[in-house]
Amino acid sequence: xxxxxxxxxxxxxxxxxxxxxxxxxxxxxxxxxxxxxxxxxxxxxxxxxxxxxxxxxxxxxxxxxxxxxxxxxxxxxxxxxxxxxxxxxxxxxxxxxxxxxxxxxxxxxxxxxxxxx
Amino acid sequence: xxxxxxxxxxxxxxxxxxxxxxxxxxxxxxxxxxxxxxxxxxxxxxxxxxxxxxxxxxxxxxxxxxxxxxxxxxxxxxxxxxxxxxxxxxxxxxxxxxxxxxxxxxxxxxxxx
Numbered sequence: 001x002x003x004x005x006x007x008x009x010x011x012x013x014x015x016x017x018x019x020x021x022x023x024x025x026x027x028x029x030x031x032x033x034x035x036x037x038x039x040x041x042x043x044x045x046x047x048x049x050x051x052x053x054x055x056x057x058x059x060x061x062x063x064x065x066x067x068x069x070x071x072x073x074x075x076x077x078x079x080x081x082x083x084x085x086x087x088x089x090x091x092x093x094x095x096x097x098x099x100x101x102x103x104x105x106x107x108x109x110x111x112x113x114x115x116x117x
Numbered sequence: 118x119x120x121x122x123x124x125x126x127x128x129x130x131x132x133x134x135x136x137x138x139x140x141x142x143x144x145x146x147x148x149x150x151x152x153x154x155x156x157x158x159x160x161x162x163x164x165x166x167x168x169x170x171x172x173x174x175x176x177x178x179x180x181x182x183x184x185x186x187x188x189x190x191x192x193x194x195x196x197x198x199x200x201x202x203x204x205x206x207x208x209x210x211x212x213x214x215x216x217x218x219x220x221x222x223x224x225x226x227x228x229x230x
Contacts, residue, residue, distance in 0.1 A: 042222045102215075103210050104216060
């Protein structure tokens with residue numbers, strides 16, 4: 001138990017569906033992240049929210065839409081996905097480092113296994 | 118183009134022996150390196166890290182070695198235990214990039230009793 005929870009743990013959706021992934025952290029952190037892990041590929045950082053403002057978007061398709069209503073909750077809204085979007089979606093949180101040269105450990109949730117039919 | 122590579126997708130080791138997991142990187146701006154461990158149905162958990170100003174960091178059975186000239190790091194686990202069986206990810210942080218990490222593809226370690 002890392003203090004980061006994700007729901008649902010498994011999701012199967014059609015290409016025309018709209019769904020949302022939820023992440024919640026109980027660690028008092030002020031930064032949250034969405035990662036994508038496809039089969040045989042490295043973890044890819046999708047979005048970062050620090051102090052509830054999105055600070056980075058790694059050219060992720062617009063069919064993925066993040067939302068961070070407060071420092072404890074993070075959502076990933078999904079619509080008109082493609083089969084190649086099937087992957088494990090991981091959420092993480094950390095304390096945002098004061099200096100950009102520093103690093104604070106990221107704590108990961110268990111992930112949501114997404115299958116797009 | 119992958120900046121962090123783990124060229125061995127899997128490794129099998131006998132219990133009690135040494136496990137060596139390797140990682141190569143291309144970006145000379147990376148200044149901090151981490152290893153994460155992932156069990157099935159769980160998220161990655163932090164294992165050990167090393168700053169680019171060091172060439173070795175040890176924590177119990179786990180030691181990470183960094184060779185900056187070769188842009189190579191390795192994780193040594195000795196003695197290996199069956200509970201070490203997991204996927205190990207190498208990750209790197211770019212200098213002055215805050216908390217952004219670049220991950221390798223992972224190596225699945227199997228420790229046989």
